[in-house]
Amino acid sequence: MKEETELIKQKLKDLARRCYQKNTYMFSDFLTLNQQAVFHSLKKEISYVDFSLWGGVPGCERQMVRFGSLEQLGFLEDFPISCITVKPLQRKFSEDLTHRDFLGALMNLGIDRCVIGDIILREGVGYMICQDKIADYIADSLDRVRHTSVTCSVEKEMPSQAEPQLKEEILVVSAPRCDSIVAKAYQMSRNQSLLLFQSRKIFVNGQQYENNSGMLNVKDVVSVRGHGKFIYSGILQETKKGRFRVKIEKYV
Known part of the structure; x- marks a missing residue:
């Protein structure tokens, strides 16, 4: 696993370097969520080059990295x-x-x-x-x-x-924490959702997310490996019993 991660890092850094040196766009293969997390860990190292991610339609799990931009290169090239x-x-x-x-x-x-x-x-x-x-x-x-x-x-x-199809759902959770929302969204216990965080199967906006008690921001895209993906739309109200009604939009 470590060797594979290092290989991905080297490939991505090489694409960034070639883009900068040759003044041309460079594209990665389609990256899995884990590989995208590796890419995000390199942002500081490759900050000298612009980049963007796209998978063909909004909400795609597997995405390609394009190194270069109109501002940096002076021309635009679509994702292949x-x-x-x-x-x-x-x-x-x-x-x-x-x-x-x-x-x-x-x-x-x-x-x-x-x-x-x-x-x-x-x-x-x-x-x-x-x-x-x-x-x-x-x-x-x-x-x-x-x-x-x-x-x-x-x-x-x-x-x-x-194009993605979304289904709106209203959830009632004890706290607007990521683990509570994931558990409610996929009808599992809090302990079961915690195991997903510990197994590194939770991604927020393409980045690995291990803080199970973290609070989501409106429009965050949460991917749960093996279960699905949803967009967090925020808190609607707090109930009289101190619970929270939150809205999500599930990809179907």
């Missing part, structure tokens, strides 16, 4: 990201496909996971975010997901169906 829309050839004969099915189909093509971003499912259709360089190959090669025959199309502009 495409979306592949994967539809069953015959919807009525389609299986109930899962995220794992789509990912497995890509792995069977011999594709590295790092060039694939989020995979979004909407009503039996898959939207695979990927790097531009691999998009045509996937579209030409992918003709089956599990036992379902599919057709693929490459789109540079993200389809509206791939």
Whole structure:
């Protein structure tokens, strides 16, 4: 694990250095939440270069780092990201496909996971975010997901169906602490939520978050590995019994 972390650090620092020296944009692969946490730990070391993160659509878990900016380089370059829309050839004969099915189909093509971003499912259709360089190959090669025959199309502009869908929820918690809100949001005990913090499975705005008693800020995006993600919208009111009504928006 330590060796992998050091390797990621070196790759990211090298991209930052090349951007600065060559006066051109440099892009990372799609980073997991853990890898993004590693990136955030490097901010002081690479403060000499501008950067931004993007995953194709708002709220993506896997994101790419772009080193460079319009202000720094004098020109703008888009993230090299495409979306592949994967539809069953015959919807009525389609299986109930899962995220794992789509990912497995890509792995069977011999594709590295790092060039694939989020995979979004909407009503039996898959939207695979990927790097531009691999998009045509996937579209030409992918003709089956599990036992379902599919057709693929490459789109540079993200389809509206791939945009995040949010469900508003009102929670009543004993205290507006991160662990209380996570526990209530995913119907678990406080001890269970504490284990998630201790296992480093909680991320706030892409950064690892270990302070279970910490207070969230409005618009913070909280990712809970293995459970989901939500946007914290703040405290609505304090009840007569001293509890708090808070609002979140869950990604669905």
